[in-house]
Amino acid sequence: MSEKKEPSVWEGFKVFLMRGNVVDLAVAVVIGAAFTNIVNSVVKGVINPLVGAIGTKNLDHYSSCLSPTCEGEQGIQILWGSVLGATLSFVITAAVVYFLMVLPMSKYLARAEARRKAKDGTHEVIEVTELEVLKEIRDALVAQRGSGPNQP
Template identity: 85%
Template structure:
């Protein structure tokens, strides 16, 4: 009997965790969390004071009231300042990721692809040229043999 032993649940879980995609995703989440702190600092330290030059430094204080009276917690408050702050954080994050990570990586990969194509193109030219030279040598040898046989 050749019964194949199935892996245990623990071994399967360990294999799942050790896959490259899971580890890469975990690293991305940790770096993203750390990067969020930087973006929040930029928004609180730079953007909010610039907005504060016009009004208040805390965007959360910008709101509108839909009901007839909004005093304290009464009434319907639209907290559009919070949405504006979150949107600014998102746009800043997206810009930093694009300009500092995505764009340079795309340029680097394009350069590497161009170098690879140039190397492949060079090898093809060399191989074709070598093949042509070998054919010419062969033809010259055949012609030389033919002239040697004609002299005899």
């Protein structure tokens, strides 16, 4: 009897690392970290000053007080400006990802699929045409012999 050797832990680890999705995930994490810095800079340098034209230049300073007095750290404050800033960061990130990554990739894949279907459709038409030509040739040969398909 031949015994199959189990792959070693090291071989399994090498196979795991060589999978494409592990490398893709690592690249996505690095790109995501760099992209976060860009989005935070846009929010801090562009969005916050535009919103700050209405009031304070830093969204973190927008808050509401739930207690009778809110001086310094005393009282119950709702820091809704921080939530607004985080929401704007999320919306900007989602918009950039959608318009610069998802939408172009979707259009590219749709065009590739349309080209593939057009190629497959052309191939099917050619096959049908060849089949029809072969049937015509068969019918012509049968007519030349003068015998029908059911006659010996």
